[in-house]
Amino acid sequence: xxxxxxxxxxYEREFPLVFRAxxxxxxxxxxxxxxxxxxxxRALARWRRLRTHPSPGGWVTTxxxxxxxxxxxxxxxxxxxNPGTADLDEALTxxxxxxxxxxxxxxxxxxxYLLDMPVAETAAAxxxxxxxxxxxxxxxxxxxxxxxxxxxxxxxxDVRS
Amino acid sequence: xxxxxxxxxxxxxxxxxxxxPTLGPVxxxxxxxxxxxxxxxxxxxxxxxxxxxxxxxxxxHLGEQDRSPQxxxxxxxxxxxxxxxxxxxxxxxxxxxxxxxxxxxxxxxSDSPGDPGESTFCTATAGALSPDGIVMAVLIxxxxxxxxxxxxxxxxxxFPISLQDARIDHNWETQPDPDIPQYxxxxxxxxRWLDVRxxxxxxxxxxxxxxxxxxxxxxxxxxxxxxxxxSVAFLPDQGWQTKVDTPPVSDGFAxxxxxxxxxxxxxxxxxxxxxxxTYPAGPSNDQIAALPAGGIVVAxxxxxxxxxxxxxxxxxxxxxxTLGLDEFELSSGGQEGLAREDxxxxxxxxxxxxxxxxxxxxxxxxxxxxxxxxxxxxxxDRLVVVPTPPATDALDRFGIALPLPAGWDxxxxxxxLDANLVASSAPxxxxxxxxxxxxxxxxTDVAIVLSREDWYIRAQLWAPDxxxxxxxxxxxxxxxxxxxxxxxxxxxxxxxxxxxxxxGAPFDLYVEFxxxxxxxxxxxxxxxxxxxxxxxxxxxxxxxTPEPGTNVxxxxxxxxxxxxxxxxxxxxxxxxGWLNASIHVPAGWSGQNGTVAGMQRPESLLTVGSWAFPPxxxxxxxxxxxxxxxxxALVWIDTYRGGAPxxxxxxxxxxxxxxxxxxxxxDSSPCVGNGEPAGRGSGVWVKGWSLGGRAFVVHxxxxxxxxxxxxANVTAALESFRVG
Numbered sequence: 001x002x003x004x005x006x007x008x009x010x011y012e013r014e015f016p017l018v019f020r021a022x023x024x025x026x027x028x029x030x031x032x033x034x035x036x037x038x039x040x041x042r043a044l045a046r047w048r049r050l051r052t053h054p055s056p057g058g059w060v061t062t063x064x065x066x067x068x069x070x071x072x073x074x075x076x077x078x079x080x081x082n083p084g085t086a087d088l089d090e091a092l093t094x095x096x097x098x099x100x101x102x103x104x105x106x107x108x109x110x111x112x113y114l115l116d117m118p119v120a121e122t123a124a125a126x127x128x129x130x131x132x133x134x135x136x137x138x139x140x141x142x143x144x145x146x147x148x149x150x151x152x153x154x155x156x157x158d159v160r161s
Numbered sequence: 162x163x164x165x166x167x168x169x170x171x172x173x174x175x176x177x178x179x180x181x182p183t184l185g186p187v188x189x190x191x192x193x194x195x196x197x198x199x200x201x202x203x204x205x206x207x208x209x210x211x212x213x214x215x216x217x218x219x220x221x222h223l224g225e226q227d228r229s230p231q232x233x234x235x236x237x238x239x240x241x242x243x244x245x246x247x248x249x250x251x252x253x254x255x256x257x258x259x260x261x262x263x264x265x266x267x268x269x270x271s272d273s274p275g276d277p278g279e280s281t282f283c284t285a286t287a288g289a290l291s292p293d294g295i296v297m298a299v300l301i302x303x304x305x306x307x308x309x310x311x312x313x314x315x316x317x318x319x320f321p322i323s324l325q326d327a328r329i330d331h332n333w334e335t336q337p338d339p340d341i342p343q344y345x346x347x348x349x350x351x352x353r354w355l356d357v358r359x360x361x362x363x364x365x366x367x368x369x370x371x372x373x374x375x376x377x378x379x380x381x382x383x384x385x386x387x388x389x390x391x392s393v394a395f396l397p398d399q400g401w402q403t404k405v406d407t408p409p410v411s412d413g414f415a416x417x418x419x420x421x422x423x424x425x426x427x428x429x430x431x432x433x434x435x436x437x438x439t440y441p442a443g444p445s446n447d448q449i450a451a452l453p454a455g456g457i458v459v460a461x462x463x464x465x466x467x468x469x470x471x472x473x474x475x476x477x478x479x480x481x482x483t484l485g486l487d488e489f490e491l492s493s494g495g496q497e498g499l500a501r502e503d504x505x506x507x508x509x510x511x512x513x514x515x516x517x518x519x520x521x522x523x524x525x526x527x528x529x530x531x532x533x534x535x536x537x538x539x540x541x542d543r544l545v546v547v548p549t550p551p552a553t554d555a556l557d558r559f560g561i562a563l564p565l566p567a568g569w570d571x572x573x574x575x576x577x578l579d580a581n582l583v584a585s586s587a588p589x590x591x592x593x594x595x596x597x598x599x600x601x602x603x604x605t606d607v608a609i610v611l612s613r614e615d616w617y618i619r620a621q622l623w624a625p626d627x628x629x630x631x632x633x634x635x636x637x638x639x640x641x642x643x644x645x646x647x648x649x650x651x652x653x654x655x656x657x658x659x660x661x662x663x664x665g666a667p668f669d670l671y672v673e674f675x676x677x678x679x680x681x682x683x684x685x686x687x688x689x690x691x692x693x694x695x696x697x698x699x700x701x702x703x704x705x706t707p708e709p710g711t712n713v714x715x716x717x718x719x720x721x722x723x724x725x726x727x728x729x730x731x732x733x734x735x736x737x738g739w740l741n742a743s744i745h746v747p748a749g750w751s752g753q754n755g756t757v758a759g760m761q762r763p764e765s766l767l768t769v770g771s772w773a774f775p776p777x778x779x780x781x782x783x784x785x786x787x788x789x790x791x792x793x794a795l796v797w798i799d800t801y802r803g804g805a806p807x808x809x810x811x812x813x814x815x816x817x818x819x820x821x822x823x824x825x826x827x828d829s830s831p832c833v834g835n836g837e838p839a840g841r842g843s844g845v846w847v848k849g850w851s852l853g854g855r856a857f858v859v860h861x862x863x864x865x866x867x868x869x870x871x872x873a874n875v876t877a878a879l880e881s882f883r884v885g
Binding site: 003008011012015016019020021023024029032033037038040041042043044045047066070090091094095098102103109113114116141144 | 669
């Protein structure tokens with residue numbers, strides 16, 4: 001089949017990142033894979049417009065996060081009774097805290113920290129200005145610090161302009 | 162740990178083996194989404210790249226009728242044949258399926274099929290009639306396969322046709338004898354153009370002749386057109402391949418013809434297409450990519466189904482066959498997934514015979530000559546569309562029915578697997594653009610959006626629900642987007658979202674109020690929703706079967722209402738059959754052991770409620786929560802066997818339970834609905850307590866109007882909990 005090379009490049013480059021962003025939110029590999037595929041399908045369906053988007057990867061990521069949030073509604077936490085190693089506990093705790101964040105903060109955290117997007121690109125992907133992104137990130141860090149009981153976590157140095 | 166940069170910690174938390182990206186499913190899903198967007202968008206702008214103007218006005222353009230199709234019954238295919246029931250004194254000459262003559266006298270040999278001088282209307286026989294003789298000729302002008310609409314030449318008629326409606330020609334072209342008049346009856350009968358000519362042996366037929374002719378007319382039958390394989394199709398033509406395909410989907414709800422269908426025809430010898438890259442079935446991108454310079458592909462498809470008037474959407478303006486190429490929107494270049502720039506495309510979205518279709522023409526060149534246009538127009542002329550039953554305002558199809566209150570507006574549609582219902586107390590100008598309607602809701606208006614999902618997300622396992630379907634405080638969903646539409650509700654609006662499964666299908670129900678709703682307005686909406694009827698899925702191929710998978714809850718089970726302690730039970734102690742636990746149920750309240758059957762970890766131990774609550778749920782007692790009275794309360798206790806999870810904190814069960822924020826925290830788990838407590842003192846609250854070496858999770862749900870007496874009953878019940 002014929003797929004625009006630009007989309008193919010985006011897919012091959014960004015799929016692991018989008019998958020991981022979705023996994024961070026849900027902790028469910030199957031759901032994360034499905035959500036990532038759904039997000040890329042939506043991107044391909046409107047590729048002619050999206051290819052000129054300032055951050056198609058960011059668009060796909062936020063779409064995947066939306067997809068995960070929707071799937072999680074009314075669904076039980078799947079990790080609640082799977083305690084394991086300290087690293088796993090840390091991951092579970094962090095994912096649970098991420099899940100409690102408002103959607104826009106989730107998106108900002110995923111794009112900036114996970115996909116390593118600078119604030120400017122994160123802002124472009126989210127369709128907001130850079131100040132708004134910084135606000136989302138600051139509030140997210142603050143919420144995570146409180147949820148994890150780690151006041152030091154809220155360190156603005158984590159933000160990369 | 163806190164010194165580790167947040168970024169690294171997040172990446173560690175997101176670390177999981179990445180599946181191998183496979184583009185095939187993504188591409189197919191994209192094609193489905195694109196087809197739907199085209200179906201729902203005005204005039205297929207999705208494929209428009211660069212509009213160019215071509216001089217098409219000189220092309221043949223038929224179908225100027227201004228009458229909307231009004232089929233009367235569900236279309237059923239036949240063999241397309243017309244004929245006469247045998248009658249003594251009459252001889253029939255069946256020339257072919259659509260051409261038959263009948264006469265009181267012998268047929269002339271030159272009227273026989275295959276004779277060089279054969280006349281369609283048996284005029285040779287007419288010319289030799291005796292004065293008392295009668296010849297009748299019938300031709301279905303539209304052929305054995307085509308369905309037609311009435312027009313000026315062929316006005317709508319029905320059987321039996323009456324000779325009194327005939328136009329009488331005493332002198333007429335090809336008249337074989339001056340004494341032979343022609344009684345001409347043209348009409349559209351059951352969507353076919355019928356041409357009936359009656360000849361008498363004298364210019365002034367006797368009353369007996371006229372009566373005999375009418376009797377014979379009453380013997381005329383005409384079967385429904387034969388099928389070309391789909392509700393849209395192309396008549397075959399020499400040098401052109403024609404195909405009708407349906408995609409490999411099944412749907413237990415689909416009424417006949419509700420499967421997405423595409424028909425296409427081409428004058429080119431194209432390679433086999435990739436069936437996974439088509440939706441609906443039709444030419445695939447690789448086939449279009451192989452189209453030679455003189456090649457043409459004409460495709461027509463239906464992916465949208467509704468019983469409601471489609472013309473109101475504006476997306477599918479009414480058109481009549483045959484479609485004129487000069488009505489199409491033109492563009493050049495490829496399309497998504499087809500990077501070929503030397504193509505010319507023409508497209509049209511239209512309601513034809515009441516059926517919303519999308520017609521697409523590809524030319525394998527940017528230089529579309531007059532000859533190519535004529536060829537394409539000829540192909541368009543061969544388009545067959547089977548009519549649909551008349552449109553109705555009722556919302557009842559696809560296994561979904563909702564009676565609407567007077568003054569409400571609604572629209573129900575499907576793309577073949579899903580089903581979508583939009584209803585509102587406000588007018589809905591364009592059902593495909595319902596966000597506009599919701600944005601403009603007045604403070605007293607409300608809108609309902611219901612979608613039966615065909616989403617391929619396998620993990621979408623929402624909790625089951627039973628009718629009556631309704632919204633409650635726990636469905637309030639501030640900040641949510643309707644159907645992931647990309648925007649939250651307008652300022653001042655309040656959105657509720659209830660996701661559930663019923664009959665094997667997942668449903669997404671949204672209710673948006675134009676202002677903060679009162680309990681009365683919520684009740685009013687629930688009264689409307691009480692009329693909602695959903696049919697269970699019947700096709701196992703598409704039934705969503707919840708499965709526990711890796712999660713810690715068991716199979717979903719909803720039992721009958723079978724309370725262990727009712728409001729009238731004398732013994733007020735509720736005691737599960739294991740663990741030796743017990744709780745005192747307040748007077749007038751109800752209690753049940755193991756309300757959420759199948760939960761494995763934690764297990765559902767017992768539930769106490771201020772009313773006769775229903776059992777069941779998924780990982781929480783959702784049916785009960787959804788019916789929580791505004792002034793009611795529900796208490797449920799889960800427990801862990803084999804030790805509590807390490808990440809949960811359990812403090813000793815207090816002798817005295819104090820109802821304040823320091824004791825309980827808001828329960829935002831999806832197991833209690835959409836996670837957001839309704840505020841104003843209501844909501845769901847949770848606390849982990851240990852007792853007798855066991856770990857328990859205590860949940861309390863309070864309605865917004867629950868008073869101190871209700872809270873007192875809650876705390877008293879919790880204080881009565883015993884183990885051992």
